[in-house]
Amino acid sequence: MTAKIPTTVITGFLGAGKTTLVRHMLAHAPKGKRIALIINEFGDLGVDKDILAGCGDETCREEDMVELSNGCICCTVADEFIPTMQALLAREEKFDHIVIETSGLALPQPLIRAFNWPEIKAQVTIDGVVTVADAAALSEGRFASDEAAVDAQRRQDEMLDHETPLGELFEDQLSAADMVIINKTDLVDPATLEKVEQNIRAELRPGVGIVRAANGHVDITALLGMGMSSESDIANRPSHHELEHGGETHEHDDFDSFSLTLSTIQGKDHLLATIEDTIKAHDVLRLKGFAAVPGAAARLAIQAVGPRVTAYFDRPWKPGEARVTSLVVIGEQPLDRAAITQSLQAAA
Numbered sequence: 635m636t637a638k639i640p641t642t643v644i645t646g647f648l649g650a651g652k653t654t655l656v657r658h659m660l661a662h663a664p665k666g667k668r669i670a671l672i673i674n675e676f677g678d679l680g681v682d683k684d685i686l687a688g689c690g691d692e693t694c695r696e697e698d699m700v701e702l703s704n705g706c707i708c709c710t711v712a713d714e715f716i717p718t719m720q721a722l723l724a725r726e727e728k729f730d731h732i733v734i735e736t737s738g739l740a741l742p743q744p745l746i747r748a749f750n751w752p753e754i755k756a757q758v759t760i761d762g763v764v765t766v767a768d769a770a771a772l773s774e775g776r777f778a779s780d781e782a783a784v785d786a787q788r789r790q791d792e793m794l795d796h797e798t799p800l801g802e803l804f805e806d807q808l809s810a811a812d813m814v815i816i817n818k819t820d821l822v823d824p825a826t827l828e829k830v831e832q833n834i835r836a837e838l839r840p841g842v843g844i845v846r847a848a849n850g851h852v853d854i855t856a857l858l859g860m861g862m863s864s865e866s867d868i869a870n871r872p873s874h875h876e877l878e879h880g881g882e883t884h885e886h887d888d889f890d891s892f893s894l895t896l897s898t899i900q901g902k903d904h905l906l907a908t909i910e911d912t913i914k915a916h917d918v919l920r921l922k923g924f925a926a927v928p929g930a931a932a933r934l935a936i937q938a939v940g941p942r943v944t945a946y947f948d949r950p951w952k953p954g955e956a957r958v959t960s961l962v963v964i965g966e967q968p969l970d971r972a973a974i975t976q977s978l979q980a981a982a
């Protein structure tokens with residue numbers, strides 16, 4: 635019997651730094667190791683795959699990246715994930731490792747369970763589930779699960795009378811973890827970081843490792859080769875949503891996403907200011923995409939996590955490529971698509 639292919643599942647909330655971590659992993663993977671990458675995005679634009687394919691590293695081979703953008707991986711396990719895995723496994727050239735980046739909205743448990751399907755179990759095992767947490771967001775009280783933090787949040791927000799679905803989702807991602815990476819440590823001071831770590835620790839199964847990182851810079855040898863066989867241990871990784879829905883497929887009722895394209899924009903600064911205003915006015919959780927800045931030979935990659943908007947030119951436009959601005963917007967339901975679209979169109 636041939637050895638099973640180890641698979642690392644990367645989960646973590648919207649904008650926590652999963653793609654950044656994957657990019658670091660690919661850049662630092664041992665030479666000659668062939669890694670397949672399955673990327674699941676919420677929204678239909680393929681931004682993460684594009685960012686990774688634009689990285690220029692030898693390990694970021696476009697043909698080894700598979701994108702699952704038809705909804706969330708945990709809801710499309712049977713229709714999409716299993717066939718995708720089967721197609722990967724049937725390839726002539728064999729992979730040494732598989733990395734799956736789930737969408738920030740995915741519940742990890744159904745995906746982990748899928749590794750017990752006979753077709754998959756025979757050939758693949760989960761090496762480890764890695765959950766990326768955003769130290770900055772957590773320190774601001776978003777998705778904190780301890781009572782004091784929820785109480786503090788309640789006092790600030792009169793509309794909040796129960797734990798938000800986002801908090802539960804985050805707890806599910808923590809309860810599934812074999813390792814947690816507390817990312818964005820550059821954005822918080824040491825005392826705050828300590829508190830964030832304590833809060834996270836309270837949600838974890840005993841023995842789960844915590845690693846602090848900035849920009850996903852972690853020792854790759856600690857990440858690959860954990861040997862956890864997480865699929866054999868699913869009972870110890872409870873999920874709020876699965877418990878509430880009696881194990882039935884959960885619907886992503888709580889979130890919404892859409893994309894829009896602008897054929898022209900006035901300029902970079904104006905666009906970024908427009909995005910910032912739109913996010914603040916409409917409670918957008920996450921916005922990402924690429925912009926065609928007038929006169930620029932490269933496309934502008936845009937990333938917004940909550941109110942923080944960043945942008946950088948990631949690669950030159952390709953000959954014949956449509957130079958348009960395409961953005962994906964993600965937020966809690968109900969997302970006022972018309973108003974958000976109108977607001978972003980002010981950049982045109």
Ligand SMILES: Nc1nc2c(ncn2[C@@H]2O[C@H](COP(=O)(O)OP(=O)(O)OP(=O)(O)O)[C@@H](O)[C@H]2O)c(=O)[nH]1
Nearest residue numbers: 648649650651652653654738817818848849937944
């Ligand atoms: N300051 C700081 N920014 C970071 C760090 N890690 C990632 N970022 C930035 O945070 C933004 C989101 O990072 P991504 O890696 O795209 O996050 P993600 O988890 O893949 O996001 P989704 O795909 O939307 O779920 C980007 O602008 C990153 O450059 C970090 O450690 N520090």
